[in-house]
Structure formats: structure tokens, C-alpha cells
Amino acid sequence: MKKEYVYKAFERFWHWAQAALIIFLGVTGFEIHGSIRFFGFDQAVRYHNVAAISFIILIVFAIFWHLTTGEWRQYMPTWKNLRAQAEYYVFGIFRNAPHPTRKTVLSKLNPLQKLVYAGLKVLVIPVMVVSGLLYMFYRYPQHNEILSLNIGSLEVIAVLHTIGAFLLVSFFIAHLYLGTTGRTVTSNLKAMITGYEELEEDSVDNKAQPVSHEPVLTK
Template identity: 60%
Template sequence: MYTRKVKLYSGFERFWHWTQALLIIFLALSGFEVHGVYTLFGYEKAVIWHDYAAWAFLVLIVFAIFWHITTGAWRQYIPTTRFIKAQLDYYLFGIFRNVPHPTRKTTLSKLNPLQRLTYFGLKVLVIPVQVISGFLYLYYHQAEQAGLHFSSLSGIALWHTFGAFLLVAFLFFHIYLATTGTPWTSNIKAMITGWEDVELSMDEVKEEAYPNVVKASEMGYYFLDRDGYIRDVNAAWLRIYGYTSAGEVVGRHSSITRNPEDAPLLKDMLDQVLAGEKIESRIVERVGKDGQQGKHLLTAHPVYISGEIAGMAGFIVDVKNKKEPV
């Protein structure tokens, strides 16, 4: 309903994601050539480049681990069972009925429960299996010379093949699921630009709207301190009083807004409010800029700061003398 552009993925995160994506795709292409499935780069190049890519991947992993730890982003991947059924239901049924996503993306929780579980599995099981089996595969002779004994390369190779199949299957699911955002490109765009339109909760909407309620209101707003000095007014207040800028009135005593004979009334009202009372509505006569006279309806309430009444604030609405045509 209400959305806001949010920086969801930092620069490093995007660099990591896309570098990892390219490396995994390249490792899969070259790896399955080494596995004897097809001819693409030529066997020798496939082997050599697969090895280089493996090292690049390892370096990337080291940086990614550092980043996850230092930024606390690792917490994103702690698996949770909350909403996991809802997420599954969504993918299996809800998505076809245009039901909204059951979980919301926020900067604090970018991943839905299924993603958390899958990525956790990848990071804790599949990728370590791939890296360890891969480097044992690559440095098989050296490992043997260092005293590790394998009856054959086959165990290592089979684990590595197993991991490769899981990663490729993941890749296809991942690419497809990336299109399940609304619109379908939103997730992909976000991973490229870092920004995404994230849906706001009503609390977030309110939080954002409230400060503007006073500023943008057509009711005049005022705030007097305990001694009756004007501390804050809004644009509507200035318009009603005929002033052009807050600087003309802020810091001056509120008595300038009344005829001298009405000043005690204002003082009484202030005292009342400072005593804790509220004024629901009252029509008063005002003195605006250059002595202009007028009437307005006002409200008043005490302003509490740190539990103490620090002044009086309220809203005013101009009351026209001549009747408006109905």
C-alpha cells in the first residue's frame, strides 16, 4: 500500500553476490566439462580456469565472511521456522491468487524464512563441501605427500560432483524465484542498484506522516513557553496573523497578539493550561501584524517535556466576520 525506497543491499553485498554468481556459473560450466559432459572451453583451459576460479572464489569467501561478521549481516541467515509454512503456502498457492507476500523485506530482515533456510544450508553445508572437496581434488598429490591418505580420488571427486549438482539445481531455482517479486523485475533490480521499494507498515507510515501533519496543516499552530514567549509557530499561523516569517514573532511575548485589554485573558488561559487544563475551543480576538484585527478559534493544551509541563501549544482557525456563501 505504502512503499518507500530503501537501500537494501550495500555495495559490497552486491559485488559479492554478482561475483559469486559469475564464479559459480563459470565453475559449473568448466567443472562439468572436466567431468566429461561436454566440450566448451577445451579440457586443458577448463581445468586451468576452473582452478583459477576456485582460488578467486576462496578469496571472495574470505572477504564475505569478514563482511558478514563485521556488519552483523550473518544474523540474516539464522534459520527460523516462523512463517516457513506461510512462505511455502505462498509459493505453492497464494502466488497464483495475487495474495501479498506473507513476509516483508526490511533492512533488518531481507530474507524470507525459506531463503534463510536455503542460504544457511548453502553456506554451512554445500559451499564448504565444495570448497574442501575442490581443494583436495586440486591439491590431491600435495595432500598425499603431506601424509593424507586417500584410497583413490574417487571419493573426493564424487562429493565434488554431488555439490556441483546441488549448486546448479539451486541456481535454476534461485534465478526463477528472483522473478517472484512485484513487479517481477523488482528483486533483480534491487540486487543491481541496491535500492528496493519496500512496503511500509502502518506504524512506519504514521511515523513518517505525523511531523508533516503540523507543518503542512491549514490550522495555525503555536507553542508558548511557560513565560508566554512564542517559541514555535507554523506557516498557517503566520498566514492567519499576517506575518511572512517565523523570525518576526518567535522569541517575542505572546501579549503582542492581543489588544492590551485582552492580554490578561491570555495570561489566565496560559496559567490554566500550565496547571494542566486543556482548552477545547474558544473564540478570541487577535492582533496581527501592523495591528490587523481578527477573530479565530483556538485550542490549547499543555506541552510535556520530560514529564514537566514546559508550555502551552494549540491550533487556531480563522473565523471570518462575513458569512461565506453556502
């Protein structure tokens, strides 16, 4: 085991700011949706709009960081070991089997993470940003003038935004739980706070073998 600097300062700031914003957007958003009551509708709208703009600013910085550092490559989805990773969560994890992919500074995401995070980045977040901006800036059709966008009905925009919101909350729950499946229950959390994580050192074979289908047997 070797302590490595895995998550850079900006990366950690981005992660936690994004977490706070998404939680806050979720609470205010589902209040606007009518599911919960907390701030009151008018305040929820006001806060949601401010948080949304903040989130967009954060996204712009995050994109810049990912592009300039080349870190975006971490998220390139791959088929390799995808099945092995899924099988690990279904079988291996219960038997204390090793993670099928090794975490390194240059490859910190397992294949399932790559797939899910890439999906969030290219699909869910863009849909949320675009539908959210339309939600904010659309205008009903009017006579003789076009004020920004004329859209006849809010329904499609709102429903898309709601679908995205459900996906994000679902991701949030799964993300919290899977965060506990690191080397120890809190090792991932500590790493995201301090930036440092104990990683396996380079060994002979840094590509772990897929786990077999053997049923779990008691010894």
C-alpha cells in the same frame, strides 16, 4: 511504498562476483566431469583452478563482511512462517496474495530463503571448498615421503564434489526463477543491481497472516 537502500555496495559486488564465478566454475567443472565440451579439458582444468582460488578469496572477504556487519544474522533459519512461505509459493502467488513475510532492511530474507541460503553457506559451499581443495592438493600414496596429502582414491572426493555441483546448478535455476517473484517480475533484479528497492512501509501489523488453504476459485 518507500524506497530503501537494501543491498550495500559490497553485498552487491559479492552477489554478482559469486554468480559469475559459480557459473564459470559450473561450465568448466562440468567439462572436467565429461558432461560438456567447451574450452577443452586442459584449459577447463586450468580455468577451474584459477576460478576456484578466486572464489575462495571472495568467500574470505564475504565471511569478514558478514561477521563485522552482523549481517550473518539475516541467515539464521527460523520455523516461523516457513510453512506460510511455502504455501505462498504453492497457492497464494497464483492469486496475487500478499507475501506472507514483509521484507525490511533488517530482515530481507523470507524464511525459505534463510533456510536454503544457510544450507548453502554451512553445507554445500564448505563441502565444495573442502572437496575442491582436496581434489587440487591430494597426492597418491608414495614411498618414503609425504607430499601434502596421501589419498588412495579420488573417487569419494570427486563424487562429493559432483553432488555439490548438481545442487548448485539446481539452486541456480530455482534462484533465477524465484528472483521474478518479487513485487514485480524485475523488482528483485533491480534491487540487486542498484541496491534500492521499494519496500512496504511499517504498518500496524508487519507480520502478515498465513494464507489459508482455500482452493483457487474463479470469480
